[in-house]
Amino acid sequence: xxxxxxxxxxxxWLNQWNQSYSFFYRINTIDKKLVMGLNTSxxxxxxxxxxxxxxxxxxxxxxxxxxxxxxSLFYSxxxxxxxxxxxxxxSMEVRYEIIPKYATSLGIETGLILVFFNDIGATAVNWTxxxxxxxxxxxxxxxxxxxxxxxxxxxxxxxxYRYGEWNSGAFHFGIGQKx
Numbered sequence: 001x002x003x004x005x006x007x008x009x010x011x012x013w014l015n016q017w018n019q020s021y022s023f024f025y026r027i028n029t030i031d032k033k034l035v036m037g038l039n040t041s042x043x044x045x046x047x048x049x050x051x052x053x054x055x056x057x058x059x060x061x062x063x064x065x066x067x068x069x070x071x072s073l074f075y076s077x078x079x080x081x082x083x084x085x086x087x088x089x090x091s092m093e094v095r096y097e098i099i100p101k102y103a104t105s106l107g108i109e110t111g112l113i114l115v116f117f118n119d120i121g122a123t124a125v126n127w128t129x130x131x132x133x134x135x136x137x138x139x140x141x142x143x144x145x146x147x148x149x150x151x152x153x154x155x156x157x158x159x160x161y162r163y164g165e166w167n168s169g170a171f172h173f174g175i176g177q178k179x
Contacts, residue, residue, distance in 0.1 A: 014047035022179045032097045039179035040090040044127075049085045055123060057082050057136055058160070060172035062089055063119045065138030065158030067170045081133055081162070082123065088130065089121020091178060101146050113144035117156065117178075137161040140169070144177070151176045 020041040027034040041062075043055065058066030069082055094116045101111035119138040124130040140158025147153050154174040160167040 014045060014049065014053060017044045018042075020179065027094075031100055033095070033100070034097075035095045037093045037095065037179065038090070039092075041088070041121075041179075043087045045085040049125070054083045054085065055087060057087060057089065057121055057123050058138075058170075060154070060156070060174040061178065062087075063121050063136045063138040063160065064117060064142075064156050064172050064178075065119070065140055065160040065170060066136065066167065081136065084123035084125050084130075086125070086127050086130055087121060087123035089119060089123075091117060091119045093117045093178070095144070109146050109148055111146045113146075113152075115142040115144060115156070116140075117142060117158065119158075134163055142172075154178070 018041070020039060022037060022039040024035055024037045027036055045053065056069050057063045059068045066082070069079070073079055074083060096114045097111065098114050099110075099112040101109060103109050117138075117140055120135050122130050122133045122135045124133055138158045138160050140156055142154060142156030142158075144152040144154050152175075154172075154177065156172040156174070157169060158172070159169040
């Protein structure tokens with residue numbers, strides 16, 4: 001739970017709740033691990049919810065396969081379904097170790113993991129509107145390179161899907177696992 005209070009609390013206050021659950025299941029028993037991961041995340045705000053505090057879906061941390069939104073996309077209102085104060089999304093990943101994690105002669109841990117992912121979710125200004133929305137989907141492939149201190153470097157490419165149409169796709173770079 002995060003709480004934001006302005007200089008004059010009667011003019012500005014906002015509470016935000018972010019909840020996430022993950023489950024991992026190892027599919028095989030050989031050295032090159034094959035793991036399925038499932039995650040669901042719920043984000044809710046209450047208080048003085050202004051346009052300034054809108055969240056978005058799409059990008060490396062939510063629904064992959066969608067370009068990061070910018071101010072021109074927001075102000076064009078062509079993809080209002082991507083912006084809101086309340087959101088729920090889920091991800092499924094299948095992770096396969098192509099090169100199992102090992103320490104190099106310099107003592108640096110490395111390896112290579114191939115990932116297939118599928119994300120789904122929706123966001124809206126309030127919970128009532130979320131139930132009426134067609135969710136966003138994202139599916140694709142990625143690689144993970146174990147790296148000291150930051151856990152992994154992540155590169156994904158995915159395509160977004162909504163209302164029977166695929167978008168042109170997007171690359172996403174991240175540090176650490178999505179979940």
